[in-house]
Amino acid sequence: MLGPVLVSEKEITAQVAALGERITEDYAGRAPLLIGVLKGAFMFMADLARAVALPLEVDFMAISSYGAATKTSGIVRIVKDLDADLTGRHVLIVEDIVDSGLTLSYLRKGLLARGPASLEVCALLVKTGLQRAELDLRYVGFQIPPDFVVGYGLDVAERYRNLPDIRLLEPAPPAAGGASGAS
Ligand code: IMP
Numbered sequence: 753m754l755g756p757v758l759v760s761e762k763e764i765t766a767q768v769a770a771l772g773e774r775i776t777e778d779y780a781g782r783a784p785l786l787i788g789v790l791k792g793a794f795m796f797m798a799d800l801a802r803a804v805a806l807p808l809e810v811d812f813m814a815i816s817s818y819g820a821a822t823k824t825s826g827i828v829r830i831v832k833d834l835d836a837d838l839t840g841r842h843v844l845i846v847e848d849i850v851d852s853g854l855t856l857s858y859l860r861k862g863l864l865a866r867g868p869a870s871l872e873v874c875a876l877l878v879k880t881g882l883q884r885a886e887l888d889l890r891y892v893g894f895q896i897p898p899d900f901v902v903g904y905g906l907d908v909a910e911r912y913r914n915l916p917d918i919r920l921l922e923p924a925p926p927a928a929g930g931a932s933g934a935s
């Protein structure tokens with residue numbers, strides 16, 4: 753069940769513009785390679801890329817860590833690998849959300865082994881207090897509470913990715929008559 757808006761479209765727009773400006777300054781004179789982590793980062797990537805005033809390139813990779821559940825499993829699988837060669841590139845990983853950090857630490861290790869000149873992370877959302885791995889996040893859009901959220905690319909069981917803002921997902925109320933449904 754959809755809950756209230758946690759981060760509005762307006763707040764996202766402003767923050768993406770600010771991140772874009774920082775990236776433009778930090779990578780001045782270079783052509784960074786933005787790597788979007790599918791599917792969740794597709795919308796953020798599209799907006800962020802337009803907010804960076806540099807001759808950048810984009811590539812995508814798909815990683816599966818969740819299935820349809822809303823709790824992290826720790827199991828990470830590459831579903832689609834990159835097309836680009838990372839050797840000597842200034843790589844910026846564009847992530848939708850960092851929860852346990854398992855996905856990101858796995859990604860970072862794998863990409864570092866491919867010889868980039870630099871490797872940084874831009875995460876739209878970071879959940880506070882849940883990271884099990886030591887994470888070095890250069891750019892963060894918003895710190896949010898450790899609740900499940902959807903919208904702006906983020907899904908639950910593939911739904912709600914098209915919402916323009918980020919909303920809390922609330923558990924469905926228990927069925928009437930005391931029957932206990934699946935949690
Ligand atoms: P982590 O490995 O626990 O950091 O999980 C990161 C990935 O899990 C993200 O890239 C998302 O695909 C997914 N994820 C984590 N939290 C949420 C959420 O609140 N809503 C939707 N997807 C989430």
Ligand code: MG
Pocket residue numbers: 789790791792793848849
């Ligand atoms: Mg993701």
